[in-house]
Amino acid sequence: MTSTRENLLFRLFKDYYKFFYIENQIALIEGRNYEIIYIFYDTLSTIRSKDTTSSQWMEKLNKLTQIVDDFVSCSFAMYPFLQKSDETFNPNKNIIIKSFNDNVSDIFDQFYITYSRVSTYKQSMIVEELLIEFNNFLSHFTRYILDQDLSSGVTHLYRGCLDGYKDIVLENTTMLLSDIDMRDKFIDLRVQECDNIGLKEENKLFILEIYKQITEDILSLYQCHE
Amino acid sequence: MEIKLKLMDESITSKYKPYKSKDGVISSCSLSARAAKGSVVGAKKKYSKKHQELFKNFLEI
Numbered sequence: 001m002t003s004t005r006e007n008l009l010f011r012l013f014k015d016y017y018k019f020f021y022i023e024n025q026i027a028l029i030e031g032r033n034y035e036i037i038y039i040f041y042d043t044l045s046t047i048r049s050k051d052t053t054s055s056q057w058m059e060k061l062n063k064l065t066q067i068v069d070d071f072v073s074c075s076f077a078m079y080p081f082l083q084k085s086d087e088t089f090n091p092n093k094n095i096i097i098k099s100f101n102d103n104v105s106d107i108f109d110q111f112y113i114t115y116s117r118v119s120t121y122k123q124s125m126i127v128e129e130l131l132i133e134f135n136n137f138l139s140h141f142t143r144y145i146l147d148q149d150l151s152s153g154v155t156h157l158y159r160g161c162l163d164g165y166k167d168i169v170l171e172n173t174t175m176l177l178s179d180i181d182m183r184d185k186f187i188d189l190r191v192q193e194c195d196n197i198g199l200k201e202e203n204k205l206f207i208l209e210i211y212k213q214i215t216e217d218i219l220s221l222y223q224c225h226e
Numbered sequence: 227m228e229i230k231l232k233l234m235d236e237s238i239t240s241k242y243k244p245y246k247s248k249d250g251v252i253s254s255c256s257l258s259a260r261a262a263k264g265s266v267v268g269a270k271k272k273y274s275k276k277h278q279e280l281f282k283n284f285l286e287i
Contacts (some may be wrong), residue, residue: 005231034254039284042244048234063284097229105232112234116242124255125245167257 008047008057009100010093011063013145016040016138017089019068022075024139025082036071037131039064040138045112048105093147099145103152104137107201112167117215118164123216133160158201158208165211172218182217189214246285 019040023033043060046052076082111134118127133156140153169176169186177183187208196204247253 006229009231035252042284045239045244049233049239050233050236060284067284089241094229097231101229101232105234109234109238111228113238113242114246118257119245120243122255123245123247124253125247126252126254127257129257130253164256171258198258 005047005057006093006097009044010091010096011061012040012047013041013091013096013138013142014089015061015065015068017085017142018072020135020139020142021085022072022082026079027081029115031070032128032135034126034128034130034131036067037135038126039067041115041131041134042109064067087146088141089146095148096145099141099152102198103202104141104154104157106205107157107161108153110161110205110212113212114161114164114208116180117212118168120126121168121219127164129163130160133157155165155201158204161208162211165208165215168215168218169211172222175218175221176214179217179221181212182221185210185217186214252282252285 012100019036023036027033043064046060047057111130115127115130115134118130119125137153137156137160140151140156144150144152176186192210193207196207
């Protein structure tokens with residue numbers, strides 16, 4: 001098997017299918033496994049980045065596979081009554097790539113920016129609510145590449161971005177209201193959100209762009225006050 | 227014909243880096259707006275110690 005990004009993306013979703021099938025059965029007992037979901041996020045970001053090398057992709061993916069296999073065997077050891085999947089995960093690789101490029105890549109880029117910003121702001125690698133949305137996206141998208149009549153799940157990535165940015169705004173409302181330009185930009189954004197309710201997420205990326213600018217402004221003021 | 231994966235632009239990946247603790251301590255947070263509502267967050271994971279080790283190992287790549 002070659003180590004092209006296409007094959008790695010296929011492997012990532014295959015590992016996710018294996019992980020999700022078991023994790024979903026025990027999530028309400030054990031709590032969500034944010035560590036492994038983060039590793040999926042980190043691995044997908046690495047595979048998509050132009051800055052990384054093929055050896056880094058392979059190393060991360062091999063570790064991911066090892067962690068998922070270990071998770072599955074630990075889960076069955078603790079809960080022998082869990083159900084195994086009787087479905088073989090074998091979608092067309094070209095469908096994965098085309099679906100990802102057509103439906104996901106732009107929103108994933110926004111999600112990456114949001115996650116990085118919130119993670120740095122909170123000084124926390126694991127941002128649980130964003131990872132919940134990322135996990136929801138992965139589960140929908142994994143079903144979608146098996147059955148294209150279903151939803152691709154990108155709405156969860158969009159929701160995650162909004163949650164992350166809005167959390168930074170919520171924690172800094174006093175600062176936001178004290179700056180007239182920022183305040184007016186924010187109120188205008190809220191009006192635009194209201195006006196564009198119901199549009200598809202790919203047509204609302206400009207909303208995320210404005211949130212990105214506003215949180216940038218907030219964080220730069222933050223640094224001025226430190 | 228092979229379909230190429232459209233890649234994340236360098237201007238994004240070079241500018242925005244997720245937070246990575248210098249001392250390797252893994253931290254977790256909930257967003258304030260939803261944390262108040264309560265969630266499944268915080269349930270104990272019986273396999274967490276082994277996974278923490280694997281996780282730290284993963285971050286060293």
